[in-house]
Amino acid sequence: MPPSIVITEPVPRWRVWAQFLLKAVLLSLFCAASFYAGMRYQQRQEGTQTVTISAAESKPTSASQGAVAAPAAVPFEDLLAARSVEGLQVQSLRVIRDGNNAGQLLYEFELANGGRLFEGRYEFLFFGLQDGRPQQWVFPPEGQPNGGSFRMRVASYVKTSGRIQLPSGLQPQAVVLQLQEPAGLRASRGVVLPEAAGKPAPAHTGQQ
Numbered sequence: 001m002p003p004s005i006v007i008t009e010p011v012p013r014w015r016v017w018a019q020f021l022l023k024a025v026l027l028s029l030f031c032a033a034s035f036y037a038g039m040r041y042q043q044r045q046e047g048t049q050t051v052t053i054s055a056a057e058s059k060p061t062s063a064s065q066g067a068v069a070a071p072a073a074v075p076f077e078d079l080l081a082a083r084s085v086e087g088l089q090v091q092s093l094r095v096i097r098d099g100n101n102a103g104q105l106l107y108e109f110e111l112a113n114g115g116r117l118f119e120g121r122y123e124f125l126f127f128g129l130q131d132g133r134p135q136q137w138v139f140p141p142e143g144q145p146n147g148g149s150f151r152m153r154v155a156s157y158v159k160t161s162g163r164i165q166l167p168s169g170l171q172p173q174a175v176v177l178q179l180q181e182p183a184g185l186r187a188s189r190g191v192v193l194p195e196a197a198g199k200p201a202p203a204h205t206g207q208q
Contacts, residue, residue, distance in 0.1 A: 080190030087115025090189035093177050108161040111154050118154040120181040128172040139164050
C-alpha cells in the first residue's frame, strides 16, 4: 500500500508575527503585574514599620514623666540671694522694725545701675508666720491706691527709704526687695530680719 502524503500549507507570515506579538504583550503584562504587586507589598511593610517606630518614640518613659512632673524645689537661701540683670544691682538693703510702731517696718536701700535705664517699680516679698502657719506677702498689695509711689527711674544711682505697714498678725522673718520691669524681674536682694536671725527659715510654699 503506497504511503500517504500530507501536504500542509505554509503558515502566513503575518500570523506568525501576530502570535509572537501577543505572547510578548502577555509576558509584559505579567511582569508588570508582578512588579506592581511587589511594590505594593513593600510599601505596606514600610508603612507598618514607620507607624510602629513612631508610636514607640512618642510614648514617654516613666522616668521622663517623673522628671517633668517633679520640678526641683527652690532653696530658701537662693530666694534671698542677690540677682542682677543688665547692670542693675541692689547694693544695700536694710529693713528694721519701727521703734514707735510695732506694726511697721522701716526700709532703706541703694541701687547702682551700670546698664540701660531702669524704669519700673519696686516691691517687697515677705516670708513669715501668720497664725502659726508659713505665709508670704507682697508689699505694696495689689490695688493699693499709693502703689504708684513705688515706681522709679534709675540711671546710675538711687538711694531711697520708707515705711511698710504689716498685716495684722504677720510675723515677718525675711524679706526680698524686687525691681520689676514690664519684661520681668531686673534685680533683687533679700535679708533675714534681725528678730528672726536665730529662728529657722520659713518654709517656701511657692505662693504669693
